[in-house]
Amino acid sequence: MQLLNLLFNRHHDTFQHGIHPPEHKEDTRDMAIRQFSFAPVVVLPLVQHIGAPSQAVVREGQEVSRGQLLATAGGYVSVPVHAPVSGTIRKIANVPSASGKMVPGIFLEAFPFSGQEVMEGTPVDLDTASPEEILKGVQDAGIVGLGGAAFPTHVKLKVPDDKHCEVLLLNGVECEPFLTTDHRVMLEQAEDIYMGVRYLLKATGAKRAIIGIEANKQNAADHLNAHLPKDLPLEVKVVPVKYPQGSEKMLITSTLGLEVPSGGLPIDVGVVVVNVATTAEIGRLLPHGQGIQERVVTITGPGVKKKGNYLIPIGTPLRYVLEEVGVEDNISEVYLGGPMMGMAVSNLDISITKGTSGILVFTDKEVKKQQKVYPCIKCGACVEACPMFLNPSQLGILAKNEAYQEMADHHNLMDCFECGSCSYECPSHIPLVQQFRIAKSMVRKRKSKAHAN
Amino acid sequence: MGGLTLLLVIMLIVANKKLYVFEDPRIDVVNDLLPQANCGACGKPGCRPFAEALVSGELLPGKCSVNSEEGQVAIAEYLGVSLGAEEKQVARLACAGGKNVAINRANYHGLDSCRGAALISGGEKGCFYGCLGHGDCKVVCDFDAIHLNEHGLPVIDVDKCTACGDCVEACPKALLSIQPLSHHLWVACKNLEFGDQVLEDCEVGCTACGKCAVDASDGLIAMEHQLPVIQYGKAVQNREAIDRCASGAIVWWDKDKGPQRGKESRKIIRKGEKRVGLS
Numbered sequence A: 001m002q003l004l005n006l007l008f009n010r011h012h013d014t015f016q017h018g019i020h021p022p023e024h025k026e027d028t029r030d031m032a033i034r035q036f037s038f039a040p041v042v043v044l045p046l047v048q049h050i051g052a053p054s055q056a057v058v059r060e061g062q063e064v065s066r067g068q069l070l071a072t073a074g075g076y077v078s079v080p081v082h083a084p085v086s087g088t089i090r091k092i093a094n095v096p097s098a099s100g101k102m103v104p105g106i107f108l109e110a111f112p113f114s115g116q117e118v119m120e121g122t123p124v125d126l127d128t129a130s131p132e133e134i135l136k137g138v139q140d141a142g143i144v145g146l147g148g149a150a151f152p153t154h155v156k157l158k159v160p161d162d163k164h165c166e167v168l169l170l171n172g173v174e175c176e177p178f179l180t181t182d183h184r185v186m187l188e189q190a191e192d193i194y195m196g197v198r199y200l201l202k203a204t205g206a207k208r209a210i211i212g213i214e215a216n217k218q219n220a221a222d223h224l225n226a227h228l229p230k231d232l233p234l235e236v237k238v239v240p241v242k243y244p245q246g247s248e249k250m251l252i253t254s255t256l257g258l259e260v261p262s263g264g265l266p267i268d269v270g271v272v273v274v275n276v277a278t279t280a281e282i283g284r285l286l287p288h289g290q291g292i293q294e295r296v297v298t299i300t301g302p303g304v305k306k307k308g309n310y311l312i313p314i315g316t317p318l319r320y321v322l323e324e325v326g327v328e329d330n331i332s333e334v335y336l337g338g339p340m341m342g343m344a345v346s347n348l349d350i351s352i353t354k355g356t357s358g359i360l361v362f363t364d365k366e367v368k369k370q371q372k373v374y375p376c377i378k379c380g381a382c383v384e385a386c387p388m389f390l391n392p393s394q395l396g397i398l399a400k401n402e403a404y405q406e407m408a409d410h411h412n413l414m415d416c417f418e419c420g421s422c423s424y425e426c427p428s429h430i431p432l433v434q435q436f437r438i439a440k441s442m443v444r445k446r447k448s449k450a451h452a453n
Numbered sequence B: 001m002g003g004l005t006l007l008l009v010i011m012l013i014v015a016n017k018k019l020y021v022f023e024d025p026r027i028d029v030v031n032d033l034l035p036q037a038n039c040g041a042c043g044k045p046g047c048r049p050f051a052e053a054l055v056s057g058e059l060l061p062g063k064c065s066v067n068s069e070e071g072q073v074a075i076a077e078y079l080g081v082s083l084g085a086e087e088k089q090v091a092r093l094a095c096a097g098g099k100n101v102a103i104n105r106a107n108y109h110g111l112d113s114c115r116g117a118a119l120i121s122g123g124e125k126g127c128f129y130g131c132l133g134h135g136d137c138k139v140v141c142d143f144d145a146i147h148l149n150e151h152g153l154p155v156i157d158v159d160k161c162t163a164c165g166d167c168v169e170a171c172p173k174a175l176l177s178i179q180p181l182s183h184h185l186w187v188a189c190k191n192l193e194f195g196d197q198v199l200e201d202c203e204v205g206c207t208a209c210g211k212c213a214v215d216a217s218d219g220l221i222a223m224e225h226q227l228p229v230i231q232y233g234k235a236v237q238n239r240e241a242i243d244r245c246a247s248g249a250i251v252w253w254d255k256d257k258g259p260q261r262g263k264e265s266r267k268i269i270r271k272g273e274k275r276v277g278l279s
Helices: A002-007 A131-140 A153-157 A181-188 A190-204 A215-226 A248-256 A276-288 A318-325 A381-385 A392-400 A404-410 A421-425 A432-452 B002-018 B025-033 B047-056 B069-079 B114-119 B136-140 B166-170 B196-201 B211-215
Strands: A041-045 A069-072 A087-096 A102-110 A167-172 A208-214 A234-239 A271-275 A294-300 A308-313 A331-336 A358-363 B089-093 B146-148 B154-156 B176-180 B185-187 B221-224 B227-230 B250-254 B258-260
Touching (some): A041 A087, A069 A102, A153 A190, A167 A190, A167 A248, A181 A276, A190 A208, A190 A215, A190 A276, A248 A271, A271 A276, A276 A294, A294 A318, A318 A331, A381 A421, A404 A432, B136 B146, B166 B176
Antiparallel strands (some): A331 A358, B089 B176, B146 B154
């Protein structure tokens, strides 16, 4: 058994495969979170999350104050939207979104003297509230996964009747290069995190909680350990630095040694994974019954003059953010999120949403123009990198031949979560992840079409 | 050795007799008369299943849009069924925003594919609804019926197009659709915004002014979601409907001359790429 463990790398506290991209976190990791100013007009898309669009409950011309409900959840897998600033509703119309679609949205013109105070709501009391009431409170606060996926948190926390939640796993890994939002949140909002953990433990019924932190954030782990309340069953686990450790399935393997089955969810192995910033937000908002109005965003990259971690009101236009922090003249690419899984933006008129964890700006110098793509030399670097144990090389060949259904049926295409490790390692510069995204979108399209017939 | 051969021969003969499945010999004959494009335009997976459907009387020979008229007649005569001739249909693009009239917001580097570009924040084009011009439809077309013109817009060869629908599925912006040739009035825009917001990105976009709906014969055009929707078959299509369109977003499709813009539409004289300060 010992030998087997050695063979299969089980003695390490981490998952197998993965990559080590340069971290580039030193610019912003020691900078405290700073409040960002209000934009003259904030633009709030009603699709900031995965699921049904929120339904606007305000009318044009109405005056609203900070924290007021602007749109209710449009279904179970949906969350409400709250006003990030006091002001007047100017327009309810289509707005551009980061996904490249026009989505319904609200234009909110801020009062010039708008302050930071937030409207109080009905508190969710930790001692008396039932798990269902806590889940309802999480939904009413408009909370989605702040790590980037923006999946409504209350859906994730809902443990199905036939399943049982053993462990609550907090994700403080932040394996994406450049980003330092979760790092700062852990250092500065420890009390909120502890409070959030109490709410989450009650909501999921888990007996203990573990927080996974990568070794490059040792000071955050020490800080959380030092202030840990005696009665809180929270364990801080430091895991080695490796990308993509922040993926929930990888983190479960790293901290608990469990493997989530293909196509399954963490709850299948008795785990619920929540991001630390989301936990802190729950711990801060629920005792006051407020909705989420702002989030921490790391603004960094060689093209930015005033780098840092900012608390930015949701809905602030990207163009305004870049004007405020100042950018170099020769900027060339802007990313929302990290460089590995983030999205290059084609339009600066989109706004900061609940899922925006970082803004990266690169100049002409860093961006290589159109790398030549060479044929696959079957070196296997991508196979060594893939944390899901897929065969990106084979998948890439199939994608080129548009054999999308075969990729899904026989090569587990749908297990790919687009971490980008294969593309990063590929010496031939084959845009593997982009091909897989095309393949996945085609498979989904055909499936929904077949479903409709 | 000879004995073994004899044994196997007998086994094969027995198997041939016992396991014989009767198949209508007409299926082979009809199959030979089909073009063997296996395109799926008839709704069957390929030519042989279509031949089976023909012989069983499920479908009529006119359903095959690839076959020549003589071929269809030959099958109809052989099977003794009616031709079932259907009106010719072609794929048609609902966008006219070539590089000379529509702007790009960003530069795109990466896989040369519309779907790939569309998945990265909607692609580089200013208009969120418009044709990205990387030619996914051209690549997917088995009949060489689509080519990209000098402004990067796909042009469909009416004679070569068999209405198989592959390009319709390939387009990530859902701009292509299968239309009968008798649909002359055509809205070459899918932009759901209105007014200056459209013109900012594209000179030939529909601004939802509604003039065409007024000029068209009764009940022909309805304005829905800032776009004219043409109710084919409900009223006579009249060419006057396009004349007052200022941007030329609604066109008159002529089989030989292609899309014809209205008399008062803005004249496009720019040949090269329309460029503005990229932001």
